[in-house]
Amino acid sequence: MHWALRTGLTLIIAAIGSFAISTLGIPGGMLMGGALTVSVAALSGFPATMPNGLRNVLFVCVGLSMGANVAPDTLQLIGQWPITLGALALELVVIVLVCGIVLRRLFKFDTGTAYLSSFPGHLSFIMALASTGVGNPRQIVIIQVQRVMFLTLFAPIGALFLPVGHYSGASTELIDMTTLAMVAAGCAFVGWVFTRLKMPAGYVLGSMACATAMKLTGFFDGALPPILVDLTFVGMGALIGSRFAGMTRAEFMQAAFGGTVSTAITVAITTAFALGVSFFVSMPIGQIWLGLSPGGLESMGALGIALGYDTAFIAAHHVARLLMLTIAIPLVVVLVKGREASALRP
Template sequence: MAFMSLPDPKMLLRLVFTIAISAFGGGVATVLGLPAGWLMGGALGVTIAAMAGAPIVLPDGLRNVIFVLIGMSMGASVAPDSLSLLASWPVSLAALAIELVVIIASTGWMLTRLFRLDAGTAYLSSFPGHLSFVMGIAATGVGNARQIVIIQVIRILMLTIAVPIGATFLPIDHFEVAQATDFLDPLQLLALALGCVAMGIVFIRLKIPAGMVLGAMAAATAAKLGGLYSEAMPTPLVIITFVLTGAMIGSRFVGITRSEFMAAAKGGLIATAMTIGIVTIMALAVAQVVDMPFGQIWLGLSPGALEGMGALGIALGYDTAFIAAHHVIRLLMLSFAIPAVVMIIRWQEQQATQLRHNSGQDKH
């Protein structure tokens, strides 16, 4: 009697094809200089292939591995000095926190009311950042992953187009983001992975939604902020994580309808316009209180990629430390906000289900 059946050769070929498409799309996007190229390009490549009817597949067993890798990557990417930065610019950082709440609440509300999306889909679509983390949670069954990725891709593409257009008229080349020089060794990676899996299992047992992703991220973040490690994830492993995540995102598009795509795309355009408007209003308010150029505040509060915002900051002679710190803190805030919002949504869904169940019993 065999303890484990061999994988179906056809399924294995389809899996290799899916990952190859994701790697190719990610490579092209990276060469073109798109932010999060390996993730965005991979997701777009597999999405296009899936909508064209190509044999796209991603087994459930592999998804759990991807969830752990996503959680590890998110935790390891948290800057160790994030907490100390909170005291540096209190007014603008308070505005950043308020802004995130307003963006998530207003765009989430708009997507539920105007486009009739469920709460999970609407609010995961509203987070301005941490795309791989958001999509990892969506892939566990929170919200409609297809609609979320369309809205998030539209948001990122709009910002990606807007920033270079602004930078074209400025005398700069590009802004180099600080690159990690120390990386986790194999033993550290193994220890971190085991800790992340253990915490993921605990979260699943506690019935926390997207337990494996959130548990892995919680363990990796706590270890990083607690000083247990300061090194970054090895670049090849990060690329593999993004390629696999892109394949997982794109595989959700098998069988998508055109009407479903168009509705989500319209939602993405409106949500992005709302986000930019909210950032502008908050920057104007902060500029009345602190002695700092409006442009510098706007770049610090904006949901765009650090590379683009930093490029504009250098060109305009702004304090790039201010801009970089606010983007680091934004991602740290989102690391705590995303799990909190997901758990609130799941709690509300359970309450609604219980209410319907009780109503049904009363009628009988």
């Protein structure tokens, strides 16, 4: 099947799921529905795909949407961020230690697989290290993708029990098309520059930085067209679900149980930290949870838009998480290799 046809069918499947789930009134249902239907189709054998070019366009749209939804009082609340960033650092340590021990002792994963599967994020970096002989790459990718999928599916359901966000920076008046085109072009360029500089999630962060700067300096103040936001959610759902393509059901089931348990543990730890932090900062607990969540920047940023939370806060904490993991992951890999070498010595 030609890649263009596969891409078109992937998007159609995502659109059907997105609009079906959105009729249930679940916050973020557009993103959730697309991810669910495409993942089911991929695990059933459909060759779901999202070309890199289209993926980058989606990332620019996510960053643009996040920048357009930056809260007006973000700068006033930055003083509270050290508290949440400190909680994030401690949370990451607890997640990796607890999940690594559970996967190693309860599910009998080897040490490398257990700990690389436990890191909440930075999948490309983790897979690069796994390809050097640390852990089982197939099991690691299944658990990591499963974590993002579960968070995308269940975070909107959890949001039904939380207060509605009140930090949305979007105006009720729509941005005019000329201004939108200029902002989008600027976002695409800055995203390209960030990517060339090897920054994590370059297109998302670059486009968000550009849109945020343009908004805070008064270049634009209108809301994005709802159709653009909806199409972005459909595309992101398709992208998340397509990551299951090529995995057999047998491979998936082999790692799925351990992945489900570790994801549940991760969510419980994140929720406990979010609840604790909420006593010290004046922010909606849902926003704190999305900032501390172990999901991908693109997915959690899209959910932040859908739920009306401050996207600058969410993005800043996910960037901090990626930077922390960039330092922590190689250290753990060195420790794992050292332990394996010691076990082989007579």
